[in-house]
Every structure is written in structure tokens, then in C-alpha cells.
Amino acid sequence: MRSSIQTYNEIESQKTIITSISASGEKSPESPEEFLRTLDKFGIEWYVTEKGTLTIKYWQIGAEDFVSPEQAAIIRSDRPSPEQGDELDWLSKNLQNVRGRYGGQWVAVYNNEIVVAASDLSDLIRQIGGFDRPLITFIPAEPVVWTFTYAS
Amino acid sequence: MPVKNFEQVVRFYEARQDPGGPSIWLPLVDVTLVTPANSRVSLPLLFDTGASVTTLRADLYPILGLQSWDQGIRVETDTAGGRTAVYRYTYTLEIFGKTIDCPIHLASELPYHPLFVGLFGRDTIFNEFGFGFWESTHELYLTPSP
Numbered sequence: 620m621r622s623s624i625q626t627y628n629e630i631e632s633q634k635t636i637i638t639s640i641s642a643s644g645e646k647s648p649e650s651p652e653e654f655l656r657t658l659d660k661f662g663i664e665w666y667v668t669e670k671g672t673l674t675i676k677y678w679q680i681g682a683e684d685f686v687s688p689e690q691a692a693i694i695r696s697d698r699p700s701p702e703q704g705d706e707l708d709w710l711s712k713n714l715q716n717v718r719g720r721y722g723g724q725w726v727a728v729y730n731n732e733i734v735v736a737a738s739d740l741s742d743l744i745r746q747i748g749g750f751d752r753p754l755i756t757f758i759p760a761e762p763v764v765w766t767f768t769y770a771s
Numbered sequence: 772m773p774v775k776n777f778e779q780v781v782r783f784y785e786a787r788q789d790p791g792g793p794s795i796w797l798p799l800v801d802v803t804l805v806t807p808a809n810s811r812v813s814l815p816l817l818f819d820t821g822a823s824v825t826t827l828r829a830d831l832y833p834i835l836g837l838q839s840w841d842q843g844i845r846v847e848t849d850t851a852g853g854r855t856a857v858y859r860y861t862y863t864l865e866i867f868g869k870t871i872d873c874p875i876h877l878a879s880e881l882p883y884h885p886l887f888v889g890l891f892g893r894d895t896i897f898n899e900f901g902f903g904f905w906e907s908t909h910e911l912y913l914t915p916s917p
Binding site: 687691692693696706707708710711714717718740741744747748751752753754755758759 | 778779780782784785786787789790799801803810811812813814815828830831833834865867868869870882883884885886887888915916
């Protein structure tokens, strides 16, 4: 019982710290890495945005400038935002199906699905306005024959 | 010998064209292009130390806000396929946590590939990072603080 109370207090302490960071821009007394490890220790789900904002959905808190964008990129390479899938990974794994359905078209991939397809890139651009950083590529209808590489 | 630390990984992705066909692994970088309309799109590029400048397929010109692919500065460049003309522009890319204004070439002779639309080349961008390559693990490592 005492252990549970202690755990509760420690979690509340983390919440207080992140609330302070969120409200007043104070810095965490621990390093960002230590702070995130503590959150992991208690099983509190978090993610860091590209701009460096620490977001904890469960507490509905977002602490801006928790880390720099450069630090955020390092953290996100291990733990991307939950809503942001690895579109390239998805495309790689579904290449044959995608080619069968969208061969000869430009496609926009977002959240691990093709959200827009068009034979003309300008048409595609007009339709992707509602998506944040969709991945754009062209799906050749024919198998790729790699005969050309750039030299320095 | 200096110790080099790498904080990020450039992944290799599998490009298998046919179910029973050979498997090719490509080092790919997901680059965010800031368009003239200030929107952001993600462009997959092949990590290519042989490319002197980041190079996109010519038919991507609409996404760059251009009326045609050959509006920029004409540059003659050597390629494995011979000497060819490309057109040079400057755009803002966001990559590995950094925002970089860098030269971009549009080239009409890059082949289509579903997993990338251009080459991630050296000019300006590579100055910002340090890279380490491990073939056996299919991974490139990088540091934003070389």
C-alpha cells in the first residue's frame, strides 16, 4: 500500500513538473532524457513533436520547447509520434499491391494509406491541402530498371 | 583516432518488385520540402554520396511552384550516364531536425522509382551532419553535431 502511495506521489510529481513547464516555460530539474525515462518507468505514454513539444495525451498536456528541434529529431528517431506512421516503411511493404492499384499515378501517402492519387501532379497538389506533410511519390506502372546513377 | 558518436539512424528500406524477385535494400531519407506556398510535403530521397547536389525528378516542378522544370540556372553535370543538363534552384528543406536552405537540381533523366523521387546529395546538406555506414546492418548512422 505504501509502495502504491509512493508511486502515486512520484507520478504526481512528474505531472507537476510538466505542468510547470507547460504553463510557465520552466525547465525540468532533470535532463529531458532523464525526465522521459522517468515517464517510461511509470508507463506514461508520451511523444515529442518535430518542434520539440513534449505531449502527454493522458494528462492533456503539451510542454513547448521541452527540447530543441535537433534533440527532438534524435528522440523521434526512436519514438515517432503515434499518429505519424512511417509512410516509407508502409510503402515498401505494400509495394506490389500499390503498384497493382496505382501504377502510373502520383500518390500521397499519409498515416499509412494512399489518401490521394492522380495521374497529374498538379491535380494531386490541389487535393493534399488538408494533410500535414504527406509523402509524395510516383508509382511506375512498369518494373523499375535501374540503369542510371549520379556521379559527383 | 577520434571517437565519433551518432545519435540517429538512416534506415534502409526493402524494394522488392516481384513476389519471388530479388530484394534490394535502399538507404532512404524522408525530407520535408517547404514549398513557395509555405506548405510542407514529404519527399523520399535516395541517400547518395555520389550526388554532388540534391537532385529531384524534373516532373516534380509543380510542387516547387514552377511553371516548367527548366526555369532555373542551367548547369552541365557529369553523371554515370554521361554529361547532362540540369536546372538549379534553392529551396528550404527540413531534415533530421534542421532547416536548411540548399541548392536543388531538377533533372529529366532520373529514373522512376516508387520509393524515391530524387537523390539526397552532398552540397550544403552534408556539411550539417556526420555520417557513418554499416553495410552489415543495412544502416547509416548520423549525427547533427559533427
